[in-house]
Amino acid sequence: MTIAVAKSIPSQRPLDLESLPVFTPDPAVLSDQLIVGLDSRDSRSRAFNLLRTTLAKRMKEKGHRLVGITSATPSAGKSFLSLNLAASLSRVSEDDVILVDLDLRRASIAEGVGMQVKRGVSEFLNGEVSELASIGSRVHDSQLVLFPTKAVSKNTAELISGPVFEKFISGLRQETGNSIILFDLPPAFANDDAMLILGQLDAYVMVIDSGKTNTKQVQDVLAMLDPVPCIGTVLNRYNGGFADNYGYGYGTSAYAKYYD
Template sequence: MSIIEKAANRFEQNKGEVTPPLKVKLESPSEQSSKVIHEHNARNSDRKSITQVEINLAKLHQLGMITPDQGKTLAAQEFRGIKRSLIQNAFIKGAGAIHHGNLIMVTSALPQEGKTFCAINLAMSIATEMDHTVLLIDADVARPSVLRTLGLKSAVGLMDILLDEQLDLAEVMINTNVDTLRILPAGTSHRHATELLASQAMSSLLNEIANRYPDRIVIFDSPPLLPTTEARVLASQMGQIVMVVEAEVTTQHSVKEALRQIDTNPHINLIYNKSKAFAGGTNYGYGYYD
């Protein structure tokens, strides 16, 4: 019996409620050199001024979330197991290589199932790896919550890059006090978010993100699948998908319908969230959907 069949049976037994002309000025070589240096320094200064933030790691720890130096907590142990196969799949070489395997979308069937919590914890867990860096992208553009959960102010991000071709990823990506963790906010809300996520600009951005740093894992906190269309569009461009299912709340029908919408992706994984039904009374179960 597959993991989804097992999960579905359990959901059925524990049903819950779901809810101008060009002017040329000739300059001397020294003037030209000075100008180039000035412009370069100005650009770098602007970028540095907007890209460094401090995450309150102590507060995150109090909320039960993973932080790099907290030791062997239950959440840290669980997500250590969850991330391992995802990392392995991300960097397969040769005939078995997964296109955009390092792009991992975290979603759910419905809101409030814990997908943002799991996306942040997964990113934090991977950030503790010796050989990898992490980019956490808030792709839930209608209801972004990554920055809020981390106690950070809203900022320009994904939507702004798609709307402004002059805006570079490096100008928007946020550095954090976790050296191996970067964040790309959702950015400015837009009524044509679905079309933007399905655009050539988005495809080009994903190629850049996937290939710029060969050691980087990219985690997308996606919208939920059933009430939105953005998640389905995003899923079609991901290498791997993690779907969070809230134990004893999400119905079997909702799980099946959500999986049906993304079943063209052969690398779908489930996190059975908020469960005490697994060995040792743990909070997370993990498995593959085939």
């Protein structure tokens, strides 16, 4: 059975990031979800601080602004990393840092900060919403801007493969100045969504789940997503060598004294 879906391309006014509604996360939710990137005094944020500097340097060298974050398989921690990395970047950026949830079936970004989404990316892509400004929010007292989504159970490929999606990406690219834009993507092997999305972006970062993601999976993802450049890999949940108790890496509990 074939179902025809008529889509109109939303007309957009210029996107004014400063005028977006402000969202104030519940500190208890951030603590429960281990979202520490907004707090420079939290010793657990140091791994994301180191990562942000490396990523920002590579993006500047290559002229990249729109970068996806994916993994080979589910439950590798990519949404957790996306939120913390974007939050950490927003603390040192002269421009806003934007995080867009394009893992449409999971919608993990809103959950990570305790946000209730009435209208999000999925509503923009299916034509229910015509303005980017109506689906974005600024995080209180920060340079972080979120474009969350509501979970979509099926037909995600239809939402990200047509002119509406191209309009969505071009709007973000053209109307956000010099802002870094990160996209939380589906796992590469879950379906072809990541492949379709990355055709519109500049590059991607791959999250590797230590002890679970194997070498062949990494190689297969790199081959599958070619020619889009992979500008870095992140080993998550690493518990050996220089890892700390949280598995983020980069040190031992001795580093916590620096933040006291």
